Amino acid sequence: MSTELSNQPFLSDVKTLRERARQHLEQGAVTSTYGGDPGKTIEILQSVLATEIVCVLRYTMHAVAATGISSEDVKEEFREHAREESEHVQWVAERINQLGGKPNFDPAGLASRSASEYGNAENLIEMIKENLIAERIAIDHYRELVRYVADRDPTTCSLLKKILAVEEQHANDMHDLLVAKQGVPMLPASIR
Secondary structure: OOHHHHOOOOOOOHHHHHHHHOOOHHHOOOOOOOOOOHHHHHHHHHHHHHHHHHHHHHHHHHHHHOOOOOOHHHHHHHHHHHHHHHHHHHHHHHHHHHOOOOOOOOOOOHHHHOOOOOOOOOOHHHHHHHHHHHHHHHHHHHHHHHHHHHHHOHHHHHHHHHHHHHHHHHHHHHHHHHHHHHOOOOOOOOOO
């Protein structure tokens, strides 16, 4: 945060707010009080966008490709997660746009921009494990990003926290499915 802003009173007077709002209209929602670097935040969100797109694709593929007598409940869980990840894609793309960026939906290089991997599982257990691993990657990645943006950009921080909470639930769902399909708890004895 700039020294200029930190020396300002807690609440600006209405006249000052109105004057600042009329300046730099080309910057849209990014005002003089934005504490981060919009370019860096957009770059971070492009990675989040790619990660979420890859998750949508992987969950969708697994929802279609899963087979076996006990696959229907898992396929439905995969479909639900694909829908939720798709919602995250929309949220992140909207935030990139608010910051003055253009969301990168280009499939070229998608895998290299994503924190998680698409995968190549061939059976139900491998699919569940791939999704659990991907969720754990997203969780750690998003926690790092939350710490990075923190007070610099409270809106992006809130968005990432909202997505993080869903990713943690997804990881828990995949863990539960893995335990149900393998019949053994996956948590270490010290945590149980």
